[in-house]
Amino acid sequence: MIAAARKAARTLQRDFGEVENLQVSIKGPGDFVSAADLRAEAIIREELEKARPGYGFLMEESGETAGSDKTHRWIVDPLDGTTNFLHSIPMFAISIGLERTTATGPQMVAGVVYNPITDEMFVAEKGNGAFLNSRRLRVSARRDLSQAVVVTGIPHMGRPGQEPFLRELATVMDEVAGVRRSGSAALDMAYVAAGRYDAYWESGIKPWDIAAGVVLVREAGGFVSDMNGGEDFFKGSVIATNDPLQKPMGALLKKAHQPRA
Ligand code: LIP
Numbered sequence: 001m002i003a004a005a006r007k008a009a010r011t012l013q014r015d016f017g018e019v020e021n022l023q024v025s026i027k028g029p030g031d032f033v034s035a036a037d038l039r040a041e042a043i044i045r046e047e048l049e050k051a052r053p054g055y056g057f058l059m060e061e062s063g064e065t066a067g068s069d070k071t072h073r074w075i076v077d078p079l080d081g082t083t084n085f086l087h088s089i090p091m092f093a094i095s096i097g098l099e100r101t102t103a104t105g106p107q108m109v110a111g112v113v114y115n116p117i118t119d120e121m122f123v124a125e126k127g128n129g130a131f132l133n134s135r136r137l138r139v140s141a142r143r144d145l146s147q148a149v150v151v152t153g154i155p156h157m158g159r160p161g162q163e164p165f166l167r168e169l170a171t172v173m174d175e176v177a178g179v180r181r182s183g184s185a186a187l188d189m190a191y192v193a194a195g196r197y198d199a200y201w202e203s204g205i206k207p208w209d210i211a212a213g214v215v216l217v218r219e220a221g222g223f224v225s226d227m228n229g230g231e232d233f234f235k236g237s238v239i240a241t242n243d244p245l246q247k248p249m250g251a252l253l254k255k256a257h258q259p260r261a
Contacts, residue, residue, distance in 0.1 A: 001112040002123060004047035005094045008040040008078060009116035012085075012094070015039070016117065020088045033079075033086045037061055040078035044096065048074050055098075060208045073099045073106075075211035080113075081184030090117035095186035097211030111212030113190040122190040122216050130193050130219035139222035140195040143244035145252070148198035149178040151188045153205065161204050164257065168201070171256035185238075189213020192240045193220035199241035199249045203227070207234040214240075227253055 015036035022029035041061045048055065052074075056067035059076045067073070074096065079085055081092030098110040113122040122137070124130035130137040142148050150172060155162045173179050180197065182188055186209060188200040193216035210233065214224045217240045227237040229250055241249050 001048070001051075001096045001098065001110060002114075002121065004044045004051070005096055005112050005114040005121070007047055008043040008094050009114055011039050011043065012036060012079065012092075013116045016085060016088070016090070019085065023088055029086055033082060036085070037079045037082060040094065041076065044076055044078055044094070048076075048096070058207060060206065071101045073101075075099055075108075075208050077186060077206075077208035080186040080209055081182075084183040089183065091115070091182050091184050091187060092117075093184055093186045093190070095208065095212045097208075097213075097215065099211065108211055108214045111215035113186045113212050113216060115187060120190075122193065122212075124193070124212075124215040124219035126215060126219065128219070130216045132190075132194055137193050137216070137220040138195060139192060139217065139220045139242040140198045141242065141244075142198045145175045145245060145248050146177060148176045148245060149180060150176050150199040150201070150249075151180040151182060151191065151197045152200065153183075153185060153188075153202035154181050155204060159204060165203065168203075168253055168256040171252055172201075175252060185209035186213055189224075189240055190216050192222060193217045195220075199239065199245050201227070201237075201239045201249065201253060203237040205233075205236060205238055210234075210238055210240075225250070 019029045054067045054069035056073040057065040077095040080095045085092045094114045096112045099106050100109045109126040111124050191197045192200050217224050223246045224240045226232040
């Protein structure tokens, strides 16, 4: 997984430099970034197929590919933070997650999130901890929302959920020390695992945006759930945080959607 991320990163680093030149072109870098995304995905698929023949794939650009091994599936976003990349904002990552299905159902068991520009390689394997460039990661120890800096995703033009999000933001911003928006869910999850953010929440998210981050946060001692505290975070809503803030954050987001008195 690390080798696949590093190999794809080499083309993304080169393409990122080219995008900066394209910002001033009339056509803009849109098509170029789409090509960069597809190139990175093809490299990752080739490397993972060599390493683990038969595993299935769920990839942002090429969708679902069933494998001969029905118990393993890669869940991959080759370029999470596409809009940042398009605007030469160096906050994007390659995200590779591995899902294993046993008698108890599917579970994420390994994850890699790599930002090629900062050279930050976040890795985790179930039961073996989470690491950033070989340094052990732990989620933050903050227990009080009033001291917490939280991160989220903001719906934009063409994305549903703007009204519910504004209710969530109005409720959360009144209780925390700060709200951030990075543009990469994979890095948001990695930063929660590293203790940089105290909590992350987002609705309308895709499995490939957060699959690797689920393992990072859990192996760093944190908790990942859907907005109702369940395991359905691949259905589009996610909260990732530490133990003390798990309940307060969930209650705050539930309060945001209660009818106003
Ligand atoms: C992005 C997510 C981000 C979300 C953006 C976008 P992409 O993924 O990582 O958190 O808010 O709207 O979906 O599209 O750059 O891979």
